[in-house]
Amino acid sequence: MIASAEQIAGIGFTSQRTRTRMVKRLKECGIRNEQLLEVMAAVPRHLFVDEAISTRAYDDVALPIGEGQTISQPFAVARMTEILLEDGPIERVLEVGTGSGYQAAVLSQLVEAVFTVERIRTLLDRARRRFRALQYRNIHTRYSDGGWGWSGHGPYDGIMVTAAPESIPEPLLEQLAIGGRMIVPVGEQGGTQSLTIITRTHQGFSRRQEHDVNFVPFLSGKS
Numbered sequence: 001m002i003a004s005a006e007q008i009a010g011i012g013f014t015s016q017r018t019r020t021r022m023v024k025r026l027k028e029c030g031i032r033n034e035q036l037l038e039v040m041a042a043v044p045r046h047l048f049v050d051e052a053i054s055t056r057a058y059d060d061v062a063l064p065i066g067e068g069q070t071i072s073q074p075f076a077v078a079r080m081t082e083i084l085l086e087d088g089p090i091e092r093v094l095e096v097g098t099g100s101g102y103q104a105a106v107l108s109q110l111v112e113a114v115f116t117v118e119r120i121r122t123l124l125d126r127a128r129r130r131f132r133a134l135q136y137r138n139i140h141t142r143y144s145d146g147g148w149g150w151s152g153h154g155p156y157d158g159i160m161v162t163a164a165p166e167s168i169p170e171p172l173l174e175q176l177a178i179g180g181r182m183i184v185p186v187g188e189q190g191g192t193q194s195l196t197i198i199t200r201t202h203q204g205f206s207r208r209q210e211h212d213v214n215f216v217p218f219l220s221g222k223s
């Protein structure tokens with residue numbers, strides 16, 4: 001079913017005013033990419049969580065989406081997207097960890113095509129329904145362990161991992177285009193992780209670390 005204009009617009013705690021306030025906060029926290037801020041003012045985050053908690057959708061917190069997983073907090077989505085686009089526009093992005101689908105929806109408005117992989121069937125099915133209802137046609141989904149990447153559509157100009165592995169899976173490095181960039185929270189399970197940025201050059205891979213973050217663990221296999 002396609003979402004109605006009223007559902008997308010929201011009311012009260014899910015209204016455009018609330019979305020605009022979220023974006024103002026993101027700016028105050030240092031997010032500078034204007035196009036990204038416009039996109040986050042438009043994507044209806046309240047439709048990516050359960051209706052029962054939708055009034056909290058625009059608070060700057062991670063929220064439960066079922067199966068022990070969370071939708072990332074708006075600041076994490078904004079900062080990771082901003083870093084991915086730091087060197088200018090990119091075309092093809094692989095996301096590992098579809099979850100609610102919100103991060104993929106934001107990306108889809110900023111790049112040509114998003115390929116997103118999720119290992120939990122029920123979450124992926126829900127996200128797919130949202131993409132259809134909101135008519136995001138450049139998002140492609142796959143039910144799989146994202147540790148293998150999605151080789152058929154690579155190499156990717158950008159790879160974003162939204163769950164935290166202890167070390168970066170080799171296939172993801174292989175599927176990164178020369179000149180491409182990967183963002184991944186790396187760290188031991190149960191601890192904090194460092195947001196790590198990998199850039200691929202003709203010579204190999206360079207690595208830098210940003211701030212510490214707190215993501216759900218990257219798990220192998222499907223569920």
Ligand code: SAH
Binds near residue numbers: 071103
């Ligand atoms: N980007 C999501 C964040 C969801 S939380 C959003 O915007 O809502 C991270 C997600 O990564 C979870 O749904 C979890 O099931 C998924 N995940 C963890 N390990 C994975 C793996 N190896 N392959 C694919 N998805 C994985």
